[in-house]
Amino acid sequence: xxxxxxxxxxxxxxxxxxxxxxxxxxxxxxxxxxxxxxxxxxxxxxxxxxxxxxxxxxxxxxxxxxxxxxxxxxxxxxxxxxxxxxxxxxxxxxxxxxxxxxxxxxxxxxxxxxxxxxxxxxxxxxxxxxxxxxxxxxxxxxxxxxxxxxxxxxxxxxxxxxxxxxxxxxxxxxxxxxxxxxxxxxxxxxxxxxxxxxxxxxxxxxxxxxxxxxxxxxxxxxxxxxxxxxxxxxxxxxxxxxxxxxxxxxxxxxxxxxxxxxxxxxxxxxxxxxxxxxxxxxxxxxxxxxxxxxxxxxxxxxxxxxxxxxxxxxxxx
Amino acid sequence: xxxxxxxxxxxxxxxxxxxxxxxxxxxxxxxxxxxxxxxxxxxxxxxxxxxxxxxxxxxxxxxxxxxxxxxxxxxxxxxxxxxxxxxxxxxxxxxxxxxxxxxxxxxxxxxxxxxxxxxxxxxxxxxxxxxxxxxxxxxxxxxxxxxxxxxxxxxxxxxxxxxxxxxxxxxxxxxxxxxxxxxxxxxxxxxxxxxxxxxxxxxxxxxxxxxxxxxxxxxxxxxxxxxxxxxxxxxxxxxxxxxxxxxxxxxxxxxxxxxxxxxxxxxxxxxxxxxxxxxxxxxxxxxx
Numbered sequence: 001x002x003x004x005x006x007x008x009x010x011x012x013x014x015x016x017x018x019x020x021x022x023x024x025x026x027x028x029x030x031x032x033x034x035x036x037x038x039x040x041x042x043x044x045x046x047x048x049x050x051x052x053x054x055x056x057x058x059x060x061x062x063x064x065x066x067x068x069x070x071x072x073x074x075x076x077x078x079x080x081x082x083x084x085x086x087x088x089x090x091x092x093x094x095x096x097x098x099x100x101x102x103x104x105x106x107x108x109x110x111x112x113x114x115x116x117x118x119x120x121x122x123x124x125x126x127x128x129x130x131x132x133x134x135x136x137x138x139x140x141x142x143x144x145x146x147x148x149x150x151x152x153x154x155x156x157x158x159x160x161x162x163x164x165x166x167x168x169x170x171x172x173x174x175x176x177x178x179x180x181x182x183x184x185x186x187x188x189x190x191x192x193x194x195x196x197x198x199x200x201x202x203x204x205x206x207x208x209x210x211x212x213x214x215x216x217x218x219x220x221x222x223x224x225x226x227x228x229x230x231x232x233x234x235x236x237x238x239x240x241x242x243x244x245x246x247x248x249x250x251x252x253x254x255x256x257x258x259x260x261x262x263x264x265x266x267x268x269x270x271x272x273x274x275x276x277x278x279x280x281x282x283x284x285x286x287x288x289x290x291x292x293x294x295x296x297x298x299x300x301x302x303x304x305x306x307x308x309x310x311x312x313x314x315x316x317x
Numbered sequence: 318x319x320x321x322x323x324x325x326x327x328x329x330x331x332x333x334x335x336x337x338x339x340x341x342x343x344x345x346x347x348x349x350x351x352x353x354x355x356x357x358x359x360x361x362x363x364x365x366x367x368x369x370x371x372x373x374x375x376x377x378x379x380x381x382x383x384x385x386x387x388x389x390x391x392x393x394x395x396x397x398x399x400x401x402x403x404x405x406x407x408x409x410x411x412x413x414x415x416x417x418x419x420x421x422x423x424x425x426x427x428x429x430x431x432x433x434x435x436x437x438x439x440x441x442x443x444x445x446x447x448x449x450x451x452x453x454x455x456x457x458x459x460x461x462x463x464x465x466x467x468x469x470x471x472x473x474x475x476x477x478x479x480x481x482x483x484x485x486x487x488x489x490x491x492x493x494x495x496x497x498x499x500x501x502x503x504x505x506x507x508x509x510x511x512x513x514x515x516x517x518x519x520x521x522x523x524x525x526x527x528x529x530x531x532x533x534x535x536x537x538x539x540x541x542x543x544x545x546x547x548x549x550x551x552x553x554x555x556x557x558x559x560x561x562x563x564x565x566x567x568x569x570x571x572x573x574x575x576x577x578x579x580x581x582x583x584x585x586x587x588x589x590x591x592x593x594x595x596x597x598x599x600x601x602x603x604x605x
Binding site for chain 2: 118156189
């Protein structure tokens with residue numbers, strides 16, 4: 001980074017060029033673009049046009065149960081949304097839900113990954129068992145947690161806790177947000193574990209070995225070698241987890257229906273309620289726009305991290 | 318441990334090995350316990366599916382019982398057929414479309430890159446970063462306008478768009494692993510582009526294509542948000558069917574568990590098969 005030598009001319013052909021080489025003829029350029037265009041056009045049409053409409057709808061006063069009520073009302077929807085105290089509660093819930101789930105999942109995922117990063121009998125089986133919660137249809141997973149796990153009378157959780165003097169607690173109605181998050185942590189810990197495990201396994205073994213020979217204890221080894229190496233993986237897991245979790249809907253819908261009140265509602269569920277139960281298209285759209293703006297910060301970070309992990313291998317030339 | 322003399326390796330081994338080994342067994346046992354713990358809710362779901370309703374509702378929970386297929390039979394008789402077909406159709410067709418669109422696109426973003434490759438990659442991934450809930454209202458209106466409400470094709474199109482960025486990025490990472498010497502050798506031998514794609518590149522990336530397909534299958538099969546908002550009776554998929562189950566038969570745990578087991582089974586199997594490539598798909602190829 002600090003070399004003062006004049007930069008060498010770029011090599012003629014890098015092994016994996018990110019840019020189309022100069023001097024490519026026009027016809028060749030189109031031949032190259034040909035295979036890309038169908039996918040690009042499809043993605044633009046299906047994913048971008050609805051968002052443009054969302055922007056447009058958010059400036060309309062439009063309720064589906066009042067036909068002919070549709071008219072332009074500027075930013076009134078946004079003003080209404082920000083005045084809505086329920087919306088603020090829901091926004092806070094969303095942040096808690098995403099932040100809490102991501103943090104707990106990363107910590108548990110790290111511990112599990114460390115457990116699995118060793119040779120032992122049946123390691124493949126244990127890993128297979130561990131990733132299963134991530135694969136199970138989320139609706140089915142939420143159902144299982146709501147009924148056979150959390151049920152106050154017949155649920156397994158209370159049965160397991162009964163020796164500790166825990167009575168028949170109705171977890172889902174008493175701690176709705178925590179109950180939903182338990183289901184989410186169960187679902188997302190395997191994701192974090194897989195990511196961090198990939199990181200652990202990409203760690204050069206000889207360095208750790210050398211450090212151990214030099215007399216570094218396991219704690220020191222972990223703090224000074226393993227954690228720094230894992231940082232990139234943990235960061236990526238955090239932002240990707242956050243981005244996937246912004247869309248959480250199934251668990252809220254199945255377990256609590258956002259209730260009681262809006263105690264366990266998140267933005268997707270609240271917008272869904274506004275749009276499909278309240279038929280208020282304008283306000284639902286405005287909330288959608290706000291959600292997008294709020295996630296841009298996280299997504300920018302995610303994109304930077306993902307591109308960074310590529311640039312390490314691709315732009316070395 | 319506190320000796321300062323330079324002990325010979327053999328003596329170190331004698332004192333350290335037994336302790337390491339017992340420690341090792343402890344950690345392995347812990348790994349097994351945690352693994353089973355995470356898996357347990359799924360296991361319990363499967364077990365409950367084989368119970369009679371009376372055995373599903375007991376305190377303390379019933380562990381020993383005579384297994385029965387009654388619940389599975391009941392679920393299969395309750396009109397899951399159309400639903401299953403819908404799910405299979407939406408999953409298969411959208412996955413095929415994703416591969417059809419995504420593989421050529423990934424090729425044009427890796428081995429024979431177009432200008433502004435980076436911008437295009439950025440665009441694809443950014444579509445995944447936008448919360449879907451922000452688009453659901455106009456989607457509902459548009460899908461209604463073109464007459465596709467409660468039509469399985471609406472889900473096919475949306476699932477294709479949902480999985481396309483993952484496939485493009487994932488396939489790109491597989492294309493980039495094709496050794497450039499092989500491609501050079503092929504073109505030296507006078508192979509046309511199409512021949513080297515067919516004879517050299519595709520065979521090399523075929524495991525990648527399989528893994529990409531499996532990940533698309535998992536996501537489309539499990540998708541609920543679009544399905545519950547855009548379908549009703551005709552086009553309902555498995556997750557939507559499950560919801561109907563809880564409102565209709567909310568009190569029948571055994572039957573519910575049987576239904577949940579049936580709906581989760583295909584994707585759990587797909588995920589077990591694809592588990593080595595799962596991380597790569599979920600991290601858009603950033604982590605191998």
